[in-house]
Amino acid sequence: MNRNQGPATAGKHPDSESGINRREMVWRLMLAGGAGFALPGIAEGHPIAKHLAHHTTVAEARGMAEKANWTPAFLDQHQSKTLEVLAERIIPGSSNAQVNRFIDLLLSVDTQDAQKKFLASLSAFEAESIKRFSQPYKDIGDNQQNEILTIASTAKPGEAVEGKIQPMTMRDHFENIKSWVAGAYYSSEIGMKELGWTGDVFFTSFPGCQDSSDHHS
Known part of the structure; x- marks a missing residue:
């Protein structure tokens, strides 16, 4: 993302308190996704x-994720x-944006299919870490974590076969997790500010911002 280029504005809204404008902005961006505009990094x-x-x-x-007594x-x-x-590792700053909490809360009300797919993807990274380094992913070093991410993000994606359910590859698992993370991050206040949101302005474009290429792709 080129942060030296300013985004095109779509309009101002006077009430910017309590994150209301940010939520409305996310909603408008997602509704506009069908016209080729949406938050970056989310698979169709x-x-x-x-x-x-x-x-x-x-x-x-967001409100529940910010509670001091939050539990998964x-x-x-x-x-x-x-x-x-x-x-x-995928998007630096995700911890401060409480991405894991937000995703957990969305998963808690999602379909069983989406839940199973997410757990399968998370387990795939855990299994790869155990296989290569004999430790859980959260406990290995930074370089080792990045090594697994590189392997996953550059692996061959699964091929769709009509009438058959194909097993997910590491690339598929990476893309699944990445979409959850990107959606959670870029819909947060931290992520929206990274895209150029000022608190009272909506944007129609973010010049120089190509997907989540500033982060792990």
């Missing part, structure tokens, strides 16, 4: 897009920590 048809299109859901999940609603503690570490 990914479950998180459905959640982000409902700004009430986003607001409620869907993931267990180990899975939540693994997701936190993995998300930080």
Whole structure:
């Protein structure tokens, strides 16, 4: 992303308190996705897009994620920590944006199919870490974590075969997790500010911003 180029504005809204404009902005961006405009890094048809299109859901999940006594609603503690570490590797700043908490809350109300697919993807990274380094992903070193991410992000994606359900590859698992992380991050206040949101202005374009290429691709 080229932060030296200013985004095109779509209009100002006077009430910028309590993150209301940010939630409305996320909602408008997701509704505009069909016209080729959406938050970066989210695969077409990914479950998180459905959640982000409902700004009430986003607001409620954000509020719950920010509570001091928050505990995972869907993931267990180990899975939540693994997701936190993995998300930080994919998009630095995800921990501060409480990406793992937000994703957990969305998963808790998602379909069983989406839940199973997410757990399978998270488990794939854990299994790869155990196989290569004999430790859980959250416990290995930074370079080792990046090594697994590089392997996953450059692996061959699975090929769709009509009438058959094909097993997911590491690339597929990476793309699934990445979409969850990107959606959670770029719909947060931190992520929206990275895209150029000022608190009272909506944008129609973000010049120089190509997907999440500033982060792990």
